[in-house]
Amino acid sequence: MLKTKVFFKKTKRGSVLKVVREHYLRNDIYCGSSGCRHCQENENFKPVLMPDSISKSDLVPLPHYIIPDTNVVLHQISILESPVIHNVIILSTVLQEVRNKSPPAYKRLRDLLANENKRFYIFVNEHHFETYVEQEPGEEDNDRNDRAIRRACFWYQEHLTSVPGKRKRDPNITIVLLTDDRDNREAAIRDGIKAYSTSEYVESLKGHPELQDLVAKIGTCIFIDNKKSVFPDHLPASVVHDGIKQKKYLQGAFQASRENYLEGFVNIEGMEKPVLIQGLSHLNRAVHDDIVAVELLPQNQWSAPSGIVLEEKVDDQGDAVEENEVGEPKDHLSEAQPTGKVVGIIKRKWRHYCGILQPSIIKDRNMHLFIPAERRIPKIRIETRQAETLSKQRIVVAIDSWPRNSRYPLGHFVRALGEVGDKATENEVLLLEHDIPHSHFSEAVLACLPKLPWAIREEDIEKREDLRHLVICSVDPPGCTDIDDALHCRELTNGNLEVGVHIADVTHFIRPGTAIDQEAAARGTTVYLVDNRIDMVPELLSSNLCSLRGNEERFAFSVIWEVNKKAEILSTHFCKSIICSKAALTYEHAQLKIDDSRLNDEVTCSLRRLNSLAKILKKQRMDKGALILASPEIRFEVDSETHDPIDVEVKQLRETNSMVEEFMLLANISVAKKILEDFPECAVLRRHPPPPNANFDPLIKAAKSRGFTIRIDSGKGLADSLDAAVVPDNPYFNTMLRIVATRCMMQAVYFSTGTVQEEDFYHYGLAAPIYTHFTSPIRRYADILVHRLLAASIGSDSTYSHLLDKHTVQHLCNNLNYRHRMALYAGRASAQLHTRLFFKDRIEQQEGYVLFVRKNALVILIPKYGLEGNLFLNRDCEGGTSVQFQFNEEEPSQTCGKVTFRLFDKVIVQISINASNVQHQKMVLKLVHPTVPGFSVPSQDLSKGDVSVSSSEEMAKKRKKKS
Template sequence: MSSNSSDMLRPTGRVVGIIKRNWRPYCGMLSKSQIKEARRHLFTPADRRIPRIRIETRQADTLEGQRIIVAIDGWPRNSRYPNGHFVKNLGSAGDKETETEVLLLEHDVPHQAFSQAVLSFLPKMPWSITEEDMKHREDLRHLTVCSVDPPGCTDIDDALHCREIGNGNLEVGVHIADVSHFIRPGNALDEESVKRGTTVYLCEKRIDMVPELLSSNLCSLRSNVDRYMYMIHTLILAEILKTRFTKSIINSKASLTYAEAQMRIDSATMNDDITISLRGLNKLAKILKKKRIDNGALTLASPEVRFHMDSETHDPIDLQTKELKETNSMVEEFMLLANISVAQKIYDEFPEFALLRKHPAPPPSNYDILVKAAKSKNLEIKTDSAKALAESLDKAESPTFPYLNTLLRILTTRCMMQAVYFCSGMDNDFHHYGLASPIYTHFTSPIRRYADIIVHRLLAVAIGADSTYPELTDKHKLAEMCKNLNYRHKMAQYAQRASVAFHTQLFFKTKGVVNEDAYILFVRKNAIVVLIPKYGLEGTVFFEEKDKPTPKLEYNSEVPSLTVEDTTFHVFDKVKVNIMLDDSNIQHQKMRMVLVEPKVRPKILRTMLSFSNVKKSSCGKMEI
């Protein structure tokens, strides 16, 4: 056996028994039998991993061309297909509402309307702050507080302020909505929130974790209204001198977009209190970021896309990668500061029961493709530690190829492990690799993440603002909750990517053939994976096609490169492709591309676009 064959060996096994069936209702389409008046038909699930299911129905004519739900009843030993039954008709295939319903169901996203039992625990309207509440909170309504968010954001859960307080010192306040005031432990509203785990941001809609009265009204930090808050009060000179936590009441003076905040910071004529506060925050954020990076924090890249919708049809009319401004980084730095500060506080108070978030270091083998790709461009990437990786990425520049550094950071992102929630009493590795922080949690987005609500409750007990309850100090129950939150977070990401994929198909549906530049991210034994920067899309160009002669292929895993006939492709090479929508299979529509440059003779090569690695739509927020 050759050494190459030995390298490809993998452990194998066989199924010896099934402990529990993981069957669920499946979305898909009916493949109507060709036999006239037949009652038995095959159902093709949307999930390609699931086999076709045989069902009996007299509604075949009505259900043809519809998206339907089918449940499995059993799988006879002598049958090629499992048996099932029709459950529900979701609507016409290709319809936006229908396809959105399908992707939510397929990714197990709870999205039903909130029940009356849940809604009964909401505050009665009209709602206002009471004198009793004022006794237990600091009144900070005089401060120049403002929020900075994406355009159209209504679930605003964080705001900031910065002011000089003498002796060259600056006071910074990170203000976070006190959602835990409205969601009390153990009631129906709390149980529904933990079940959902997270808000899911699709391209055209948002699936809230909490009812809209809270998410877009009473907890949202809209301008010129009083709101209950947590404040992290930080005194900064050249470094952080003191941090204090308190429950408070604020009145936001402005709800700004990132672009509006950036415009104020850059303006030569604006010098009002809000603008001065923003400039102070931006200056401090740069200092905090430099300190983080000096400690070994990673700065990675991931293409994020934004759709512009037609105001009447709500179809996507433009698709472009999201442009980040200084103000994006400004807000991020203070959210990180708050999360790290709260993580340490709750761990000091509850060493066995703190809900934390960690990011494991990747195994060395994960970096193989990155190191080899960089080496092919005469660059060295060191992966001994996060700091070594960060420093080598900073040095990996090419004067003749400015986009190379971005491609390397995108590739580095693919090497990373998934960050997860955990209970401090059930683990001893707290380190967050990407942030180079010994401890971390999520505190700053309680409207959209249930983990933050638990952290709020822990902090309230730690500062004497609330009392504990049994489940909060049960590490086994917290560990189970973390397991659910990690699952919900993962499925939300998958649903968001599926939404981006569907809306990308809608966008290209009327565009015909579009010609764009692309860069090679990976080379395989029979394919290249390309990234189209303009649209943030990835596609796999296959050089072997069914029923067609196979071209001569030579793969070099060390360079890495792939030679097809007389044309050699390397990682990071620039190519040109034509993009078009293939809707011949209505259930599994896909993007197709044709390699335009360089030309490979004598074939015209088709490419199939895969959305499995699209990171996140612009309507969602990146999680760390």
């Protein structure tokens, strides 16, 4: 049967367009039940639903199938994922609504549908002759969809309980509608359908009380003792929408402060500085990453960030509202920044959160507080009957709602991860918190891999340039198995030099649209943790067939230049190739070869030529204004059996590090020019936006405190002023200044050239007009996209049609930017985890530097371990004494008696771990030197062997001696 749908659509130009769509209805769509007497008669029928494998319910004693409405799928997906729940019918109405409203919930639902053991069945009710319903005049979409769901429930009930050819009822199978909408539930009951709320149905399941903890608390209201509202009302969506349209309100992403949970910021497009939000009332239940509507306060109420580092209150149990720690209004408005308040929530970005349970101190109470691992997420109040068991485990919790009379949002328990402190559990938390895909590769992905033994065939040689005769070698960190780049340099007969960068040809094995390609695109990047690596592609490719290992023939994508002795490029050649690396070296090994004058073999000579050219290339980049920034990076020596950290050292950078970097940069720039030339609308490039001037305020103030001026008018000016900022008696000063400069930068991002103006292609950090990523396709999907475009440019591969739409490419780039950022944060979190493990049973005294001065703390950087910690001031010390520091915001500085602490001052601190807060175990720093009476801890006797003190100069001597 054919129906037509007619509706009118308004175009961008204001004209009205009549749209007519055909809607086909059928009567031969199967119900999916093995107990159906109608559908069994058809030989093509394949049953999914099995009535003999259904949980027993006190409400529904007979075998039954569950039909959830859209809101149950959206909010109670954890219940549906439980192993207890089977035989669920998902209507196409529900499936489409979930897809439109929540991509994460839609993905989880698709996973359930793909799990044969769960027996979830899609019934296409929108195309069935007897279940399709027309939308009535004036009827809301939601009401029409609820009616369609009830119609499908009624049809199933009649269909499954009647005998073919007769209308005799056979009450062996029952249909249960799950809906938390009271009106929908009452309407279903009037139609003779068994309908229950999720909580009613879950409570009726025999022998599964733990499921009650999984029920989402939607619309629940919590009353506190004084019954006063903690927060103001949010404005209705229509008012917010109109206010944004009239520019009365601003919208942006809310970013909670890491140092002060009573502060946050909202980044507004077009505004140089973010809008500052201070105090509980003004934060108004915004959660980190939510899209919010903000109302600016009058300019005389603008403020500045408080500069206070708030320590967590571990024992908080109630809804007591803390005093707001807010910034003080400035006399000079130029020193303040736009300040506002949240008036509405446009879009919640809630997800599942990992953390621990803080059981209530009140016995026999089922309401408890959950402490998230992410500091920027507020505590969550959940109801559970398993508090005693869960208090010893890492658990996952979801937020359901945040009533205005509750200090904390309300949520529900999802699942337990494992024992607190177990390393595998802590790593799982780390990966989940940073949304890192880390499941095993599926059978479909593994089926895309080549069969072993694998060898290069004659037809492969005919399609590629044979470069196996060249003296090619790779230079990588120690222990690297995913070697994706190699180099060569040889002298030509005309006196010039031939330089080649050879990159693993991953796209030979990963074809567009395959399961392995889709998985790599979803993962986006390989994630490097201290003791583990989460590969983007299976190990057979990453560590074997695509890894350019020494003395093994491999496929490569090569960029070959002819350059003169001044490193000027005379010609560039791109080709698919076959190479055989003559050596796989570490940075240290390559440096020893270059420095050893007795060695003159082909590999060493090639390295020396490359190193000489790299120095020229680097100088050319620096002259153009490329920045040399810094970050505190460390390397852990891990026990081979336990994988626990046993030693820590700062990463060493040698000339060979810079040598490899220069040629990778050159290859990336050359490839970027080529693909932009041939694909001006859809080339995948990487840009680094220049920071707004306001970003440089901390850097300018930090340099000014030591008498230096930082120029920010251009990248070249910034680079030159950083080079000039040198303090002879403090060799670490310039490094710290560059660390501060790094934090002023914007994030570099991938983009499709057709979506960005050409003047915005610029890479600020590299001072490069155009740039891309080509040199690491084993670990970055962006490089795979670039390889495909480059292959199309040189005519060696034609499978690139999927990259011709700029919007499709930009969608891929958006995911890559997100995955790259999460991988970076996960790597840092892994280093922090292992630092805590390293200090678990030790106390050390180490040299540190004052990186920032806050109102109540000094932020100390410990170079040896690359870590930062807060040294809190104005606190009660041992023996009951109280020490007061005076904060000078202008310098900035902290003074107590005759001792003053300024930016970049050297100190000695005692480092230990505070394990009292199980969720947020953190480094505790105590001052050793300079001595502040009543505040400093005594320097310990180093002869006892339980502590150590080392300066950056001593560390350098040790490294030199070791090498």
